[in-house]
Amino acid sequence: MPPSPPSTPLLPLQSFDIAKFANRFAAHLQLLAAALHKASASAATGPTPLLCRLRALHAHILASGFKPRAHILNRLIDLYAKAGDLPSARRLFDAASPAPTDAVAATSLVNAYAASGHLPLARCLFDRTPLPARDTVFYNAMISGYARAGNGLPALLVFCEMLQDGFRPDDYTFTGVLSAAAAIIGLEPTHCGQLHCSVVKSGTEHAISVSNALIALYFKCDSPDTAVIAREVFDRMVERDELTWTTMVVGYVRRGDITEARQVFDDMEGRFNVVWNAMISGYVHCGLFLEALEMFRKMKSIGIPLDEFTYTSVLSACESAGLFNHGKAVHAHIIRSGSDLNPVSALPVENVLVTLYSKCGKIDVAKRIFDDIERKDPVSWNSILTGYVNCGHIDDALAIFNVMPHKHELAWLVMISGFVHNGLAEEGLKLFSRMRAEGAKPCDYTYASTIAACGELGALKHGQQLHAQLIQFGYESSNSAGNALLTMYAKCGAVEEAHIVFLVMPNLDSISWNAMIAALGHHGHGREAIELFDQMIGGGIFPDHITFLTILSACNHAGLVDEGFRYFESMKNDYGISPGEDHYAQLIDLLGRAGRIREAWDMIKSMPFEPGPSIWEAVLSGCRIHGDMDLGIHAAEQLFKMIPRHDGTYVLLSNIYAAIGRWENVARVRKLMKDRGVKKEPGCSWIEVANKVHVFLVNDARHPEVQEVYKFLEILGVKMRKLGYVPDTKFVLHDVESEKKEYALSTHSEKLAVGYGLLKLPAGATVIVLKNLRICGDCHTAIMFMSKAVGREIVVRDVKRFHHFKNGECSCGNYW
DNA sequence: ATAGGGTTAG
Numbered sequence: 001m002p003p004s005p006p007s008t009p010l011l012p013l014q015s016f017d018i019a020k021f022a023n024r025f026a027a028h029l030q031l032l033a034a035a036l037h038k039a040s041a042s043a044a045t046g047p048t049p050l051l052c053r054l055r056a057l058h059a060h061i062l063a064s065g066f067k068p069r070a071h072i073l074n075r076l077i078d079l080y081a082k083a084g085d086l087p088s089a090r091r092l093f094d095a096a097s098p099a100p101t102d103a104v105a106a107t108s109l110v111n112a113y114a115a116s117g118h119l120p121l122a123r124c125l126f127d128r129t130p131l132p133a134r135d136t137v138f139y140n141a142m143i144s145g146y147a148r149a150g151n152g153l154p155a156l157l158v159f160c161e162m163l164q165d166g167f168r169p170d171d172y173t174f175t176g177v178l179s180a181a182a183a184i185i186g187l188e189p190t191h192c193g194q195l196h197c198s199v200v201k202s203g204t205e206h207a208i209s210v211s212n213a214l215i216a217l218y219f220k221c222d223s224p225d226t227a228v229i230a231r232e233v234f235d236r237m238v239e240r241d242e243l244t245w246t247t248m249v250v251g252y253v254r255r256g257d258i259t260e261a262r263q264v265f266d267d268m269e270g271r272f273n274v275v276w277n278a279m280i281s282g283y284v285h286c287g288l289f290l291e292a293l294e295m296f297r298k299m300k301s302i303g304i305p306l307d308e309f310t311y312t313s314v315l316s317a318c319e320s321a322g323l324f325n326h327g328k329a330v331h332a333h334i335i336r337s338g339s340d341l342n343p344v345s346a347l348p349v350e351n352v353l354v355t356l357y358s359k360c361g362k363i364d365v366a367k368r369i370f371d372d373i374e375r376k377d378p379v380s381w382n383s384i385l386t387g388y389v390n391c392g393h394i395d396d397a398l399a400i401f402n403v404m405p406h407k408h409e410l411a412w413l414v415m416i417s418g419f420v421h422n423g424l425a426e427e428g429l430k431l432f433s434r435m436r437a438e439g440a441k442p443c444d445y446t447y448a449s450t451i452a453a454c455g456e457l458g459a460l461k462h463g464q465q466l467h468a469q470l471i472q473f474g475y476e477s478s479n480s481a482g483n484a485l486l487t488m489y490a491k492c493g494a495v496e497e498a499h500i501v502f503l504v505m506p507n508l509d510s511i512s513w514n515a516m517i518a519a520l521g522h523h524g525h526g527r528e529a530i531e532l533f534d535q536m537i538g539g540g541i542f543p544d545h546i547t548f549l550t551i552l553s554a555c556n557h558a559g560l561v562d563e564g565f566r567y568f569e570s571m572k573n574d575y576g577i578s579p580g581e582d583h584y585a586q587l588i589d590l591l592g593r594a595g596r597i598r599e600a601w602d603m604i605k606s607m608p609f610e611p612g613p614s615i616w617e618a619v620l621s622g623c624r625i626h627g628d629m630d631l632g633i634h635a636a637e638q639l640f641k642m643i644p645r646h647d648g649t650y651v652l653l654s655n656i657y658a659a660i661g662r663w664e665n666v667a668r669v670r671k672l673m674k675d676r677g678v679k680k681e682p683g684c685s686w687i688e689v690a691n692k693v694h695v696f697l698v699n700d701a702r703h704p705e706v707q708e709v710y711k712f713l714e715i716l717g718v719k720m721r722k723l724g725y726v727p728d729t730k731f732v733l734h735d736v737e738s739e740k741k742e743y744a745l746s747t748h749s750e751k752l753a754v755g756y757g758l759l760k761l762p763a764g765a766t767v768i769v770l771k772n773l774r775i776c777g778d779c780h781t782a783i784m785f786m787s788k789a790v791g792r793e794i795v796v797r798d799v800k801r802f803h804h805f806k807n808g809e810c811s812c813g814n815y816w
Numbered sequence: 817a818t819a820g821g822g823t824t825a826g
Contacts, residue, residue, distance in 0.1 A: 216817085246817045253818095278818040312819035348820035355821070382821040410822050417823065445823035452824070483824040514825040549826050582826075 025061055025068070029075045032057070033082070051083040070096075074104040081112030103129065103138035110138070114145025126158075131165060140172045147180035155180030171207035174199050178213035182220040189226050192217050212243045219251030227255060234264075242272040249275055253282035273299070277309040284313050289321035296330075306337075312348045315356055324360035331356075351379045358387025378408040385411055389418035409443055417449040425456035444470075444478035451481065455488035463488045483511045490519030510541055518550045526558020533567075545577050552586035556593070564590045585614040592622015597631065613642050 035050055058076060061068060068076065073096055080089035089112060093105050106129045113122035126142045139162040146155035159177045162169065169177070181187060181195055196214060199205050205214070211233055218230035234240075234248055245268045252261035265279050276299050283292035296314045299306065311334055318327030331353060350373045357366035370376070370384040381404050388397035401407070401415050412435045419428035432450040435442060442450075447470050454463035467485055475481050482505040489498035502508070502516045513536040520529035533551050536543065543551075548571045555564035568587050571577045579587075584607055591600035600622060604611050616639040623632030 212817090243817055250817065274818050276818090281818060284819095307818095309819045316820070345819085351820045353820095377820090379821045384821095386821065408821085413822055443822090448823045478824095480824045485824090487825065509824095511825045516825090518826065544825095546826050553826070586826095 025057070025066070026072055026075065028057055029072065029079060032079055033075070048083065051085055054079050054083055054085075055088075071104075074108065077105045078108040081108045084116070086112055086116065086118075103133050103135045106133065107138045107141045110141040110145060114141070114148065117149070119145060119149055119151070123154075134165070134167070136162075136167050136170055136173065139167060140170070140176055143173060143180065144176035147176045147183065150183040152180045152182070152184035169202055169204075171204040171210050174202065174204050175207070175209040175213045178210065178217045182213070182217045187217075187221055189221050189223055192221055192226060192229075206238070208237070208239055208241050208244065211237050212241070212247050215244070215251065216247045219247070219254065222255070227251070227257075240269075242270065242274060245270070245272060245275045246278055249278045249282065253278065253285065256286070258282055258286045258288065271302075271304055273305045273307060273310070276304050277307070277313060280310065280317070281313040284317045284320065287320070289317040289323070292317040293321075293323070293326065308345045308349050312352055315349065315352045319352060319356040319359055322359075324356065327356045327360075347373070347375065347377060347380070351377075351383050354380065354383040354387060358384070358391060361391065363387055363391045363393065378406065378410070381405075382408060382410045382414060385414050389414055389421075392422060394418055394422045394424065407438075407440065409440065409446070412440055413443070413446045413449060416446060416453070420449055420453045420456060423456075425453040428453035429457070429459070429462065442473070444473075444475040444481045447473075447475060447478075448480040448484035451484040451488045455484070455491035458492050460489075460492040460494065463492060477506050479505070479507055479509055479512065483509075483515050486512065486519065487515045490515070490522065493523075495519055495523050495525070508539075508541075510544060510547065513541055514544075514546050514550050517547065517554060521550060521554025521557050524557055526554050526560050526563075529554035529558075530560070530563060543571075543575060543577075545571075545580060545583070548575075548577060548579075549582055549586060552583060552590070556586055556590045559594065561590055561594045561596070581609070581612045581614055584611075585618045588615060589618040589622065592618060597622050601631065611638070613639055616642070 032050060032054055054076075061072075061076075073092065077089045077092050077096075080086070080092065086109075089109055093109055096105065106125060110122045110125055113119070113125065122142065122145050126138075129138065139158060142158045143155045143162075146152075146158065155177060159169070159173065159180075162173070178195060178199070181191065184191075195217065199210060199214065204210050215230045215233050218226040218233065230248075230251060234244065237244065245264065248264045249261045252258070252264065261279065261282050265275060268275060276295065280292045280295050280299075283289070283295065292314065296306075296310065296317075299310065311330065314330055315327055318324065318330060334349070350369060354366045354370050354373075357363070357369065366384060366387045370380060373380050381400070385397055385400055385404075388394070388400060397415065397418055401411060404411060412431070416428045416431050416435075419425065419431060428450060432442070432446070432453075435446070447466060451463055451466050451470075454460070454466065463485070470476060470478075470481055470485070482501060486498045486501045486505075489495070489501060498516065498519045502512060505512055513532070517529045517532050517536070520526075520532060529551065533543070533547070536547070548567060551567050552564055555561070555567065564587060568579065568583065571579060571583070584603065588600040588603060591597065591603065597619075600619065604615060604619070607615075616635040619635035620632055620639065623635060
């Protein structure tokens with residue numbers, strides 16, 4: 001804690017003669033400068049204690065009637081500038097004009113302006129200083145000012161001006177020039193070479209700071225060759241400082257070369273904690289969390305000072321690795337070790353703690369930490385917002401969002417994607433509109449989330465509008481937006497559009513491939529999906545567990561049993577990806593649909609883990625298709641045991657009882673629910689509703705029968721609410737900002753169709769599926785089963801053609 | 817010179 005400003009005068013004025021004053025002042029100013037240098041970042045706003053002392057001293061100087069000579073004046077200006085009181089510095093400077101004979105004061109001011117982000121002011125002063133008053137240091141101030149602000153080109157121009165004006169650059173000049181050059185994006189290796197040459201010519205290459213800047217410059221170039229040169233510069237250095245090691249380690253880390261970084265680190269002489277921190281954060285960025293933790297442990301044990309940077313990286317490692325107990329231990333360590341954390345630079349620590357606690361489900365702890373943060377910044381707000389969203393507390397998140405002082409771009413994004421993930425896609429769209437109305441600028445990720453919302457809603461027109469906006473904003477080459485568009489078009493049934501997006505995307509990543517394969521699979525194009533998968537492999541893209549989930553699902557949709565098996569094996573053997581529960585579930589679903597329910601059963605028994613809900617769901621659906629009711633009920637009951645409070649299970653179980661007409665069991669389910677305090681009605685009501693339903697396949701909102709469909713949906717929606725159901729996304733009536741209501745169902749409705757289609761339908765009941773989409777895999781399957789169930793032909797119109805379903809087959813020849 | 821918050825695929 002710096003001393004508070006003295007209330008009594010610093011100096012007893014009467015005891016010194018004027019000459020001695022001058023010396024005393026100079027000495028005091030010197031002391032203040034040293035104190036100022038030590039007290040770097042301070043949390044306090046307003047005048048700092050040091051500034052108060054400076055003002056008091058200045059007041060003494062004025063009161064003494066002593067007219068400070070140039071060097072004292074310069075020092076005063078410098079101190080005011082460094083203490084952050086630029087207006088005072090400027091006043092003194094201007095009062096000393098118009099005859100500044102040296103550049104010292106101007107340099108101080110240029111430095112201060114640049115440091116406080118007022119580059120134009122610095123430049124203005126720079127330009128107004130006449131040539132005779134300039135010196136090398138003066139140019140250096142301007143150059144390093146630009147360099148620190150990341151303005152590479154202006155810095156180089158000042159450097160040229162300096163040479164033209166006939167000044168000799170020194171090591172400081174080159175340190176500035178090189179770090180300015182490093183800020184230029186797309187710098188060519190030849191440029192680095194040219195700068196390197198002029199460094200050598202000037203004879204400053206032995207200065208450590210110049211070599212350091214040179215190394216940083218070569219690393220920034222991001223080519224393997226320049227990294228080698230950086231290494232050569234490093235090897236030739238006779239003397240190295242902390243910055244040298246940091247630059248090397250960070251250089252390798254940024255290139256993703258963690259091994260080289262570690263080698264440099266191991267060669268390091270000295271115990272610089274910044275380098276340790278850099279190494280830890282390097283490990284975290286590479287996903288090597290355990291190595292990061294090990295390094296932290298070692299750092300602690302050999303007594304390298306830990307600081308805010310260390311804690312932030314280590315906590316982030318714990319959070320990313322899911323090692324919450326470890327994270328809590330580090331938190332405890334921070335508290336135990338006393339609060340020697342700088343309140344300004346500890347902010348990232350607090351922010352990552354918020355993330356850590358919310359990630360492990362302790363949102364209340366996260367909230368407490370958040371509330372205790374004194375000076376919350378946008379990251380703090382976004383962290384707690386994300387915490388609530390990820391815990392599914394979307395209402396709390398919204399409440400926080402609404403009281404946020406400055407809604408950062410990311411906050412909008414988190415909120416919109418939060419809505420979409422919590423089944424409130426429509427709210428997401430509304431929020432996007434609000435964002436635009438409030439003049440906030442969406443980034444490509446925001447577009448990605450909003451477009452995903454359209455996909456969930458099946459709101460093709462809105463999706464197209466967003467597509468157009470995206471191009472206007474210049475985001476058309478963004479991968480995230482492209483992937484979202486592709487998926488949106490596929491979910492709206494426009495596979496061709498999706499494919500076009502896929503074809504024109506400049507940088508396909510594994511998500512793009514997965515999305516396109518899924519799009520084809522969902523629409524029943526199993527063969528094409530497989531073909532695309534092979535292309536993906538041929539293109540050297542490594543498939544992940546989602547790719548295999550997708551390809552298995554595609555095989556499932558297309559009834560490609562053998563292919564499904566082949567890919568399941570290949571996943572394990574060729575790619576070393578061990579199948580998870582979902583992969584097994586796909587395969588079991590596939591077998592079940594093909595009537596090979598016993599094989600599916602064997603597969604379950606051979607699984608390396610206990611079957612979970614998705615497995616039993618797959619068994620259940622297989623049993624429903626092929627009438628193996630004993631196994632089906634077994635599956636339903638397993639499901640029931642696993643998630644006893646999951647309403648869906650009650651629905652599922654009573655559905656299957658109802659389907660085989662065992663109404664007494666349906667009643668038992670009702671009673672069970674009552675006993676267990678589940679408020680909702682069991683699922684048989686759904687069936688009662690569904691069996692009387694006339695639903696149409698609709699591609700076009702202007703379809704003559706669409707009004708009837710709307711009416712039905714409204715009745716169904718009301719009825720469901722009366723029964724205590726909250727209609728899920730499949731049946732929500734979407735009012736999508738247009739004048740006329742657009743009732744859109746997402747691809748999930750197909751699953752519903754499968755469910756309904758397989759029920760025993762009373763004579764005369766017709767179940768057709770409402771869609772404004774084209775017929776795709778599951779939907780097709782469902783209708784084929786329906787045609788078998790009702791024993792007569794069902795004709796549905798697709799966008800392109802009519803499909804005639806009869807006796808479980810379709811005129812288009814597609815096997816389900 | 818080292819640190820913290822985000823998206824899209826199943």
